Amino acid sequence: MAKLQVAIDLLSTEAALELAAKVAPYVDIIELGTPLIKQEGLKVVTAMKQAHPDKLVFADMKTADTGALEAEMAFKAGADLVTVMGTVDDATVKGAVEAAKKYGKQVVVDTIGVKDRVKRAREVTAFGVAFVELHAGLDEQALPGYSIQKLINEGKEAGVPFSIAGGVNADSIKAVLEAGAVVAVAGSAIYGASDPAKAAEALKAAFK
Known part of the structure; x- marks a missing residue:
């Protein structure tokens, strides 16, 4: 079953934990x-995993080099998933x-900047990799x-496990799920809402 992912783009551990x-x-x-991890360091990953051990914690490292090293750093801190940029060398x-594999965790490839995301x-x-994040950055x-429909079309065409990030909200969530996304990533649609809990609940309802 598809999963709902909240992207927390705040800048303090306290605010992230509160949300x-x-x-x-x-x-x-x-x-x-990524801005949150750069601001607070990997301690925010540890704090989040300790607060929510039953959830998958996704460290958006956006690794561009030293893939094994940065992934291991995040996994040791408590991350279940880490991102590597799709534009980097295969190695x-x-x-x-x-x-x-060593830690029993997973890698996601982020396609920001990739010219041919399907390929x-x-x-x-x-x-x-666990899945590919078809991602349009802010x-x-x-x-x-800009239209999220391009990402949706690419997901259908790729024929591999994918998530979509870049405009997932109450208006687009149904199309994202119907396209076959294994994960729908909502950022501002949740953290920018006047009632984040209500916004998240409404999005999750679309999964049923």
Whole structure:
């Protein structure tokens, strides 16, 4: 069954824990955003896993080099999933996957900046990653004419396990799930809502 992932793009451990406490009943994966990890370090990963041991904790490392080393650092801190950038050398992805096998954890490849997301998704899936995140970053989403439908179409075409991140909200969640996404990643639709718990609950209802 598909999972709901909340992307926490806040900048303090305290704020992240506060938000996670509100939405935890409705999400399956708690993602700690790259800016948050850069600001707080991997201690935020440890704190989140200790607070929510029953949830998958996703460390959005966006690793670009030393795949095995950075993955191992995150896994030791308590992460269940880590990201490696799809634009990197194959060796970096493979190194992270080897570290994941060692710790019984998983790697996700993030496709920000990848020109041919469908082709790269197929390539890295063969290396043993858990799934590929078809991801339009905040900068891309701000461009004129951006539509999440492109990611949805790419997911259908790729034919591999994928998540979608980049505009998942109450209006798009149904299409994301119907496309076959194994994970739907909601960020501002949850943390930017006046009532994050209610927003997460509404999104989770679409999974049933």
